[in-house]
Amino acid sequence: MDAADPLGATIRDRFVLDAPSDRASGDAGVYLDGNSLGALPRAVPGRIADVISREWGEMRIRSWDESGWWTAPERIGDKIAPLIGASPGRVVVGDSTSVNVFKAVVGGIRMAGKGCTEILVDATTFPTDGYIARSAARMTGLAVRPVEPTRIADEVTERTALALVNHVDYRTGELNDLPGITTALHSAGALAVWDLCHSAGALPVEVERYGVDLAVGCTYKYLNGGPGSPAYLYVRESLQDRFDSPLPGWNSHAEPFGMAPDYAPADGIVRGRVGTPDILSLLALETALDVWDGVSLEDVRTKSLALTDFFLDCVAAYVPPGRVRSITPYDHGRRGSQVSLECSGAAEVMTELIRRGVVGDFRKPDVLRFGFTPLYTSFADAERAAWVLGEVLRALPEQDPRTAGAGG
Amino acid sequence: MDAADPLGATIRDRFVLDAPSDRASGDAGVYLDGNSLGALPRAVPGRIADVISREWGEMRIRSWDESGWWTAPERIGDKIAPLIGASPGRVVVGDSTSVNVFKAVVGGIRMAGKGCTEILVDATTFPTDGYIARSAARMTGLAVRPVEPTRIADEVTERTALALVNHVDYRTGELNDLPGITTALHSAGALAVWDLCHSAGALPVEVERYGVDLAVGCTYKYLNGGPGSPAYLYVRESLQDRFDSPLPGWNSHAEPFGMAPDYAPADGIVRGRVGTPDILSLLALETALDVWDGVSLEDVRTKSLALTDFFLDCVAAYVPPGRVRSITPYDHGRRGSQVSLECSGAAEVMTELIRRGVVGDFRKPDVLRFGFTPLYTSFADAERAAWVLGEVLRALPEQDPRTAGAGG
Numbered sequence: 001m002d003a004a005d006p007l008g009a010t011i012r013d014r015f016v017l018d019a020p021s022d023r024a025s026g027d028a029g030v031y032l033d034g035n036s037l038g039a040l041p042r043a044v045p046g047r048i049a050d051v052i053s054r055e056w057g058e059m060r061i062r063s064w065d066e067s068g069w070w071t072a073p074e075r076i077g078d079k080i081a082p083l084i085g086a087s088p089g090r091v092v093v094g095d096s097t098s099v100n101v102f103k104a105v106v107g108g109i110r111m112a113g114k115g116c117t118e119i120l121v122d123a124t125t126f127p128t129d130g131y132i133a134r135s136a137a138r139m140t141g142l143a144v145r146p147v148e149p150t151r152i153a154d155e156v157t158e159r160t161a162l163a164l165v166n167h168v169d170y171r172t173g174e175l176n177d178l179p180g181i182t183t184a185l186h187s188a189g190a191l192a193v194w195d196l197c198h199s200a201g202a203l204p205v206e207v208e209r210y211g212v213d214l215a216v217g218c219t220y221k222y223l224n225g226g227p228g229s230p231a232y233l234y235v236r237e238s239l240q241d242r243f244d245s246p247l248p249g250w251n252s253h254a255e256p257f258g259m260a261p262d263y264a265p266a267d268g269i270v271r272g273r274v275g276t277p278d279i280l281s282l283l284a285l286e287t288a289l290d291v292w293d294g295v296s297l298e299d300v301r302t303k304s305l306a307l308t309d310f311f312l313d314c315v316a317a318y319v320p321p322g323r324v325r326s327i328t329p330y331d332h333g334r335r336g337s338q339v340s341l342e343c344s345g346a347a348e349v350m351t352e353l354i355r356r357g358v359v360g361d362f363r364k365p366d367v368l369r370f371g372f373t374p375l376y377t378s379f380a381d382a383e384r385a386a387w388v389l390g391e392v393l394r395a396l397p398e399q400d401p402r403t404a405g406a407g408g
Numbered sequence: 409m410d411a412a413d414p415l416g417a418t419i420r421d422r423f424v425l426d427a428p429s430d431r432a433s434g435d436a437g438v439y440l441d442g443n444s445l446g447a448l449p450r451a452v453p454g455r456i457a458d459v460i461s462r463e464w465g466e467m468r469i470r471s472w473d474e475s476g477w478w479t480a481p482e483r484i485g486d487k488i489a490p491l492i493g494a495s496p497g498r499v500v501v502g503d504s505t506s507v508n509v510f511k512a513v514v515g516g517i518r519m520a521g522k523g524c525t526e527i528l529v530d531a532t533t534f535p536t537d538g539y540i541a542r543s544a545a546r547m548t549g550l551a552v553r554p555v556e557p558t559r560i561a562d563e564v565t566e567r568t569a570l571a572l573v574n575h576v577d578y579r580t581g582e583l584n585d586l587p588g589i590t591t592a593l594h595s596a597g598a599l600a601v602w603d604l605c606h607s608a609g610a611l612p613v614e615v616e617r618y619g620v621d622l623a624v625g626c627t628y629k630y631l632n633g634g635p636g637s638p639a640y641l642y643v644r645e646s647l648q649d650r651f652d653s654p655l656p657g658w659n660s661h662a663e664p665f666g667m668a669p670d671y672a673p674a675d676g677i678v679r680g681r682v683g684t685p686d687i688l689s690l691l692a693l694e695t696a697l698d699v700w701d702g703v704s705l706e707d708v709r710t711k712s713l714a715l716t717d718f719f720l721d722c723v724a725a726y727v728p729p730g731r732v733r734s735i736t737p738y739d740h741g742r743r744g745s746q747v748s749l750e751c752s753g754a755a756e757v758m759t760e761l762i763r764r765g766v767v768g769d770f771r772k773p774d775v776l777r778f779g780f781t782p783l784y785t786s787f788a789d790a791e792r793a794a795w796v797l798g799e800v801l802r803a804l805p806e807q808d809p810r811t812a813g814a815g816g
Contacts, residue, residue, distance in 0.1 A: 019466040033469045040465035048460060048688070049453060056634055057448035058427040061441045061767060069635055096683025098657030099507060106547075123669075128658035128683065131671040135656055139514075139547040146669070171667075220684070226464055227477055227687035248543055249506030250536035259579075259772060261531075261554070263539040275504025275536065276628070279635035280456070280688045359469060364667060 001310065001379040006299050008378075014291040015224075015376045016040040029357030030381045030388075035198060035338050035371025036361055038224030038288075047287040051280065072282045073251075073273055079289045080223070080232055083297070084196060084215065085206035090234055092272040093219070093282060097197060097231040098128045099247070100216040103272060104233060105136035105164055106246040108191045108214050111239060112161035118143040120152060120163035120190075126170045129195055133164050139246070149176040153184035162191035162213070167205065168198035168336035171363055173328040175199070175336045179210040186211060197221060202304060202337035202374065204297040207234055214239070222337070222373055225285035233272040240268055249274035291375060303374040304337040307382050311339055311370065314386030323393045327367070341368045349392055358388045409718065409787040414707050416786075422699040423632075423784045424448040437765030438789045438796075443606060443746050443779025444769055446632030446696075455695040459688060480690045481659075481681055487697045488631070488640055491705070492604060492623065493614035498642055500680040501627070501690060505605060505639040506536045507655070508624040511680060512641060513544035513572055514654040516599045516622050519647060520569035526551040528560060528571035528598075534578045537603055541572050547654070557584040561592035570599035570621070575613065576606035576744035579771055581736040583607070583744045587618040594619060605629060610712055610745035610782065612705040615642055622647070630745070630781055633693035641680040648676055657682035699783060711782040712745040715790050719747055719778065722794030731801045735775070749776045752806065760800045766793045 020026045055063040064070045077091035121133045123146035137144045147155045152163050163185055168175050182192040191213040199205050201222025207215055215234040219225035235243050250256050251273035254264040265271045324341040343349055350362040360370040428434045463471040472478045485499035529541045531554035545552045555563045560571050571593055576583050590600040599621040607613050609630025615623055623642040627633035643651050658664050659681035662672040673679045732749040758770040768778040
């Protein structure tokens with residue numbers, strides 16, 4: 001399967017994967033946590049060395065113009081755009097995902113009709129989205145109603161300003177129905193705000209095709225931008241003129257160096273900028289995005305589904321019956337690019353897996369989470385992970401489910 | 409004067425200053441724009457190479473714990489704290505200055521008495537502070553009143569929630585009276601929110617001694633953290649329990665990995681965090697802060713005043729009479745660490761200065777701005793800059809002041 005993989009050795013070789021995960025053993029291990037922190041693209045260290053030593057160290061302040069620092073947020077946004085199905089001029093990079101959720105939700109509320117009294121928030125969302133959405137609603141006088149994604153079409157009303165929904169559930173790996181939910185929201189006159197953290201770079205995302213209004217996403221998972229690399233904001237073209245940011249910093253001003261006391265927003269997606277952009281992290285991300293050159297997102301999706309299918313088959317074959325249960329949908333249409341296994345004593349199991357070179361992560365109370373990043377995860381990696389999981393579970397006694405929660 | 413400088417060769421040698429500003433000439437030039445972007449500390453390239461290749465490339469996700477990534481915002485805050493007169497646990501690093509102004513102003517408004525109807529904003533402030541303060545006021549239902557810093561004591565009323573003031577005016581280099589203004593605000597029951605962007609690292613700042621309530625600052629000027637390096641937030645200890653952030657991201661949660669649907673703020677300054685911290689930039693800043701080891705802020709202030717005095721003397725000696733006028737106060741008590749000269753045709757003059765290796769910056773409509781960063785600017789630099797300025801002004805015809813604005 002690896003030999004037949006169109007994303008095989010050539011693409012995988014764009015990443016640093018041969019470094020020992022454990023210097024004592026020299027074993028590179030299996031990395032199945034690219035959905036938390038993507039692996040290092042090979043070109044990044046050299047690029048950042050040059051940014052620091054030459055662009056900062058020698059050119060200093062001149063680099064804001066001459067090295068293209070000032071325009072990096074839009075330029076890198078345009079590089080992300082094709083990965084989420086957006087045209088140039090729709091995406092801007094900067095700030096954390098949480099800060100971008102705040103911009104998107106407040107911005108969306110301000111675009112909504114005056115009669116709107118509430119926003120819907122994906123009840124299964126990554127918590128920060130919910131915390132920030134509540135703050136946005138509190139500061140604009142709206143209520144927040146948590147709703148399961150599958151219930152949004154039934155729950156949206158004419159009083160709903162928008163819904164904030166995750167494209168892929170971070171915990172279960174379930175892929176939500178972006179086209180259907182977006183259409184249902186629009187039918188009720190509400191805006192669709194999508195969090196793409198767990199889908200962009202793992203599968204084709206088509207924000208323009210399906211009329212998504214606003215979207216945010218991080219860049220350190222499947223986009224491999226590095227730890228805490230800046231997030232992005234998408235604003236649909238037809239809404240950009242009405243985007244009224246709650247964080248109107250000088251970088252979003254029509255004339256940032258005019259230093260005018262009154263605020264006048266820039267045209268276009270620049271309006272989503274806030275303060276001085278974080279250049280080291282932005283330029284690491286820019287170089288990291290080069291790994292997508294020549295990669296078809298259809299191939300990515302095909303491989304992602306094949307990898308997760310194969311991993312589930314290997315788990316069924318190698319893991320003692322009854323010790324784990326997949327909470328990731330088997331239906332391809334509802335699956336992201338991770339497999340989450342419920343497992344009694346999951347915290348201890350993951351610690352032992354990592355000790356044996358298989359890196360996934362643990363989510364409370366009892367979930368083993370394995371991310372499959374199609375650009376660099378191999379079928380051999382998937383098989384080894386399932387094999388080692390079987391070994392670990394055979395070595396660890398089965399916990400009494402009534403007390404297993406204490407292990408989480 | 410350079411030979412007698414206690415911050416002379418040893419400290420200066422902690423920075424990369426010998427690289428040619430112009431590769432053709434090989435001349436390192438004179439860098440007087442450290443108040444926009446600090447020079448590169450020598451230790452940064454090696455540290456970041458290790459962060460990228462080993463901590464990210466090899467250890468990957470394990471580095472959040474094992475390399476201390478997760479706690480970097482507070483740890484680096486504690487490293488900035490002594491530079492602004494704060495104890496440990498009062499400063500957290502992350503996000504841009506603009507985002508931190510939003511946190512500080514909304515947080516301050518929420519701490520203020522219920523009868524408050526307005527905030528005061530330094531009328532001479534760096535514009536982004538004003539834009540963000542207006543957004544914070546709009547979202548909390550308060551009015552904004554711009555006030556000259558020297559008028560704050562007279563203008564504050566019992567309806568004033570807080571005043572947002574710059575410690576040093578970015579344009580003129582004037583040092584505002586932090587102790588006096590803070591006391592006046594407190595007498596009226598208002599909070600003092602200070603922007604330290606142009607003072608921290610250039611002179612002693614004493615936030616705790618004078619009872620400052622909230623403060624923000626950037627780290628890429630006198631703190632040399634690199635282009636767009638993250639900003640910081642200071643919250644007075646006695647107010648931390650009441651700090652109610654408008655950006656309650658998961659990093660500020662009492663149990664961030666609990667993934668609880670309900671928000672519960674962490675104790676202490678961690679409450680000022682928002683989303684996933686930007687590790688490359690944070691760790692570059694952490695290493696950059698090592699240049700302060702063994703440096704006395706009293707020596708920094710003494711040298712800053714001596715450098716700016718000397719530069720003004722050299723300008724008087726070398727520049728044709730009447731061509732420039734200092735708008736920076738001569739009074740040491742009112743001077744920051746820059747000299748701003750009004751000059752007809754300033755934009756063209758600065759372009760020519762930079763071409764001749766003297767890097768300052770231009771601020772509309774007619775200001776030449778020269779920053780003196782005491783850790784690495786020498787008296788020889790100051791003299792050369794004034795000498796070249798004289799040459800440039802003799803070479804450029806004096807513009808008719810009635811049309812000079814067009815050059816800006």
